[in-house]
Amino acid sequence: MSTDVVDLAEKFELFSDLWSPKLVARLNDYEVKLVKVQGEFVWHTHDDTDELFLVIEGTLTIQLRDGDVTLGPGQLFVVPRGVEHCPRADGHVKALLLEPAGVVNTGNAGGDLTAVVEAI
Template sequence: MSKNPVDLVTKLSLVSEYWSPKVVARLNDYEIKVVKVEGEFVWHTHEETDELFFVIEGELTIQMRDGDVNVRPGQLFVVPRGVEHCPVADGEVHAMLIEPAGVVNTGDVGGPLTANYDDSLTS
């Protein structure tokens, strides 16, 4: 157990790839991840869990079939389980994700953007 706070800005400075979340902490059965994104992700669904996006820098649009949501710095949005969505960033966005351990970032579709979660940022 670390007695130091997690500095999200410092952790994000260590991330070099887009759409590749990195685990920075754990809370019970949840993982706290940081990610840099740019461009459009893939349309996908998480049937078993909600997904929380907290924007630190930039502006993230979360496309959903029934309308888009824009999330700005200091704001968060929870995509409910089972809702098909596709995150999009016109410029670089830094964000934090909170989701149960083991959740696959591409949900039910897989593909080349499926992340291999790296725990190297937890210490």
């Protein structure tokens, strides 16, 4: 991770694994992460924090228990703390995440998709 200019397109070229957010910038005690996703994640909740999704490429569906939210490029959505959600992408999606440092991608669910965040 650099403290210089972060070029999102260049950063996305540096990894290919899915559902594994990469740290690209820090803002106080918050982290900006990039993630590539395809398929369905796991239903989970972050009890202590909101979570921001900004889609850079593709179409991301954030399934909520009371309906789906669909995001295309240049669209963002904040999942409120405590709200169960499950991201799903039928195609390949590039997205930017913003949340406090230390948030685990699978929230309260855990499991095989839990990622260790690497800085790139």
